[in-house]
Amino acid sequence: MRGKDRTQGSGQGSGQGSGQGSGQGLGKSGHLDFPRPLTTVDVVIFAILDDRLQVLLVQRPAGEDEPFPLSLALPGGFVDVAKDRDLAACAARKLKEKSGVSSPYLEQLGSWGSATRDPRGWSATHAYFALIPPDASVLTSDARWCPIGAGFKEKLAFDHGEILASAIQRLRNKVEYTSLPAYLMPAEFTLPDLQRVYEIVLDRPLEKSAFRTRILSADMIEPVANMRRGPNRPAQLYRLRKGRDPVYFVRTFNPPE
Amino acid sequence: MRGKDRTQGSGQGSGQGSGQGSGQGLGKSGHLDFPRPLTTVDVVIFAILDDRLQVLLVQRPAGEDEPFPLSLALPGGFVDVAKDRDLAACAARKLKEKSGVSSPYLEQLGSWGSATRDPRGWSATHAYFALIPPDASVLTSDARWCPIGAGFKEKLAFDHGEILASAIQRLRNKVEYTSLPAYLMPAEFTLPDLQRVYEIVLDRPLEKSAFRTRILSADMIEPVANMRRGPNRPAQLYRLRKGRDPVYFVRTFNPPE
DNA sequence: ATACTTAGTTGTACAGTCCAACTTATTTAG
DNA sequence: CTAAATAAGTTGGACTGTACAACTAAGTAT
Structure with missing residues (x-):
């Protein structure tokens, strides 16, 4: 282990141990030849x-x-x-x-x-x-x-x-309080899809109507022309709005307990 | 600059570039003799x-x-x-x-x-x-x-x-949504003191009554016996409850705009 | 046609903030 | 001794957004 004078620099002498410059086995030539992590x-x-x-x-x-x-x-x-x-x-x-x-x-x-x-x-x-x-x-x-x-x-x-x-x-x-899960979604997805992802990550069911109003009022996703068709009522497809940073909500969903 | 074989490790060959072990100029002896930040x-x-x-x-x-x-x-x-x-x-x-x-x-x-x-x-x-x-x-x-x-x-x-x-x-x-400012307070302080600190950091005035209910219901501070006396009505002194982690509120105070 | 299933909406209850006005407790001025 | 001033603390109505539950809507399967 080199730089035995290293310990001297960790005290509180003026100028030592402050910033990235001093306090560590930095000889007159500034070699910085002490062990680095x-x-x-x-x-x-x-x-x-x-x-x-x-x-x-x-x-x-x-x-x-x-x-x-x-x-x-x-x-x-x-x-x-x-x-x-x-x-x-x-x-x-x-x-x-x-x-x-x-x-x-x-x-x-x-x-x-x-x-x-x-x-x-x-x-x-x-x-x-x-x-x-x-x-x-x-x-x-x-x-x-x-x-x-x-x-x-x-x-x-x-x-x-x-x-x-x-x-x-x-x-x-x-x-709990942001729109982050949007980044886990494929290019197009429905609101129930998104809710499912929230529920998977949080490991608890969420309220449908509160979820919808929150997400939609956050203005982070926008509807596309198509609907997703299936064995029952079709669902509106959405996509992430471009260049949108994650949105912070101010209240949690129905909290655990 | 040593470790010229270093670049070889950054590709996607099996086992290379993964974890802290391989992929970087690590010779047969495991010297890790490449430049470190x-x-x-x-x-x-x-x-x-x-x-x-x-x-x-x-x-x-x-x-x-x-x-x-x-x-x-x-x-x-x-x-x-x-x-x-x-x-x-x-x-x-x-x-x-x-x-x-x-x-x-x-x-x-x-x-x-x-x-x-x-x-x-x-x-x-x-x-x-x-x-x-x-x-x-x-x-x-x-x-x-x-x-x-x-x-x-x-x-x-x-x-x-x-x-x-x-x-x-x-x-x-x-x-905006935690009790962090409590750590900026002296050992004993009043609720108006605490509100002042919130306002200083946030650089905007907060509502007195909402502030009080929020802070008090968060159960992070407790009253002490004394009151702070001054030129007007005395104020209850509080102290930080011991071993209490910062509390997260779920709603912001009256938000800017 | 009817049942089934999931999408999506609506309405009431409730919780917490916003805002403004109010009461309370003290000091200071007259 | 009273009144004014000031800051502490409380109260109540308007508003916002969630919780919960019941409802309507739109498709498929039989």
Whole structure:
């Protein structure tokens, strides 16, 4: 471990430990030659498939020197300082590589960093979460969709179980009061379809009429010419309004309890 | 730049580019000897002082090889892989060093990483934001409180203007529908005090009666024995209920417009 | 034609905010 | 000692949006 003078910088001397400049083994030449954490980006990719909320997971490679060989993990990997302009670009790249999708909903989830999460040393990951429509997924061979619900927290590599749990929680939270599920829908869908997706994610039934007024008054979807025909009354088809950011509602649907 | 075989790992070959294990210049021995981004943690520390929302900023050190010498910046610095157990601990340490406060509200804000944000190379910062009460601040010499509002976005070092803007937005958002401002209050305070703080952060007046019912029904504060006396009718003093997480309200106060 | 099923609407009850006016408790001025 | 001033706190009606349940509408299956 280099940079023994590093510790000196963490006190409260003037100018030290502040900003990205000082306080860490930065000699007279500014070499910044102290150990740096490993830096990765992971993406939690959600889709509704088979009427279930599913996550895209990949299997870790086999090998003696691989951490968590053959375990399931979130798609992700090291930031490539030569290729990735920024973190979002890195996340978008990994999303594209694994799911084939390029412009869905992609939001930063948070970061996890510690000395112990990766056996190879201090590491930090920047986690993103993505919502993609069910028709868009073109998978690579090592990736597969896994329905959530099973006890992932224990089984996934690294702390990915924790990250996934956090993503699910964030998704559920936002579904309570935003239009996020719209990004999980195919190009055209009906209002009952959309309500179904809300119910799948929230895992509880919602009121039909309140749901309809909320969604329609949010002005986030617009009707198309066609109707969906079936064995009963046809339903109006809608599509997402273009360039629309997620809408925040101010009240929850009929709340649990 | 080492690790020329690095690019080979970013394709979609089986097992490559997935997880923190493979895909990057990892030779037969697993050395992980490719360039890593600089890793820092920055903290946006808010307090209400002089009836204004203020942020704690530090001045960057002078010096030829320092980026943004003498500019104002968020308190923060490199992750110390020897000292910091995890990111939150690192943030708490930096908060303590600069403000003297140890257990306020500390929440992860997000991360910013790119090739260009630091002139010394690819860097990523993990940003936190903290709320501290007005009576708790014991500053170090290089730190000072700055009222928000002035065009920080341009003047701060690195992309700290952007991070600060994001923190302010998050704070305002959350104040609309949570009890977060409670963490900005001194140990004992009155309901009108609390309402004042909400109004300062949101920069608009709120309805007294709706405010009171909301706050009181949220069950996050409890009355103490005393009253605050003054030149007019005394007001009931309250304190934060212990171990209470922020409460989420489901409706905004009288919304702007 | 009739039953069945799902789409979509309507109406009443209720909860919480908005707004404005009101009451209450104290200090200060005369 | 009373009256004015001021801020704390309460009350009630208008309004908005949800919860719930019953209803109508439009198609298929028999």
